[in-house]
Amino acid sequence: MPRRSSAESSVVSKDSPKSQQRSAFASALVDWYRNASRDLPWRKTKDPYAIWVSEIMLQQTRVEAVIPYYERFLSRFPTVEALANAPESEVLAAWSGLGYYSRIRNMHAAAQIIAAKGSFPSSYEEILALPGIGEYTAAAIGSIAFGLPHAVLDGNVLRVMSRVAGDFGDIGAQATRKRLRDMAQRHLPPADAGDFNQAMMELGATVCLPKAPLCLLCPVSAHCKALAKGWQDQLPTKLPRAANVAVDTCLLVIESDKGILMWQRPDGHRMAGFWELPETHMLPSASLGVEIRSFRHTIMSHAHRCRVLAASVEEAPAGFQWIPRAVVAELPLSTMTRKSLGIRTPSSKKS
Helix, strand or coil: CCCCCCHHHHCCCCCCCCHHHHHHHHHHHHHHHHHHCCCCHHHHCCCHHHHHHHHHHHCCCCHHHHHHHHHHHHHHCCCHHHHHHCCHHHHHHHHCCCCCCHHHHHHHHHHHHHHHHCCCCCCHHHHHCCCCCCHHHHHHHHHHHHCCCCCCCCHHHHHHHHHHHCCCCECCCHHHHHHHHHHHHHHCCHHHHHHHHHHHHHHHHHCCCCCCCCHHHCCCHHHCHHHHHCCCCCCCECCCCCCCEEEEEEEEEEEECCEEEEEECCCCCCCCCCEECCEHHHCCCCEEEEEEEEEEEEECCEEEEEEEEEEECCCCCCCCEEECHHHHCCCCECHHHHHHHCCCCCCCCCC
16 A cells, blocks of 8 residues: 655645645636536525535535525524524424434524624634534635635545545544645635635535546646546545444334324433434333334434334323324424424425
8 A cells, every 4th residue: 555645745835846736726626616516505695694504504414405404494594693583493393304403403502692792703713612613614604704714624625635645544533634634724725715615625525526536527636646646546544433333213103183192302312302203112002003114214323223103002191292293294303203204304496
């Protein structure tokens, strides 16, 4: 295996005669982005609130899945003040189906802080200090909305930079991530920080793919060490993580003329406020019926094999409520509950 590139070889110093080549990298990348990037709704605004919403939604979620949620969310909460003043149950319902619910709880808390101050913070440090915002999100909001010269580092950027540098370091290691972040920062043109960051992410999402990268279409192929050495299919290096834990889950759909029997997660739980279907162990006296559906669902490191059964009970036990079928879809529901009830998540508008 080729030796890993050192930090010195990965990043060209400002005094190096190759600094002009680095400028050519940024220029080619930004020009390509401005002419060939995807038409996405959050790229049509400089509103830091709208950009923030998109960046939080895009964490751990595909672009295609985010678009309808983004449009619906901004329609319901068009300003940071609207989000700050909304009750938590309504906010959770609007997020329902996107998963990773700590994201929206932090966003709601941050919106209340911003609304109390009267304006969205415009410095990197102030943005970074908000609940639920890390270095990547602060750099993305800051550069796109305010032109702040901070390079982003997400999975796409890590992949691009590791190939450009020919760096075989484990991208899960902090030392490697810092080395590649420093490289991206040195390439970033301060006058075009927002477009450069979006271009880096766009390149990783559409051209510099994890498998079978489209090197012939790459605007910066002339600057890529991995392509020159034939290493593009070997990079980036990512050490394997532990396998997901398999979990068998059996959920019950119990209906009456009063609605569907459900329970609400209490305060202090990771998904507090969300409504769920009962599992078989919660209602040992329930009469089980036919299987309605089955599916697989992964939550963090747990791979659930879910069976959904029709069932019946003589009366609602303590801790459960009958929820009218007509209002269930408007409640905050986990993705697993939505799948169990056959409630579809929002879909993109058809043109």
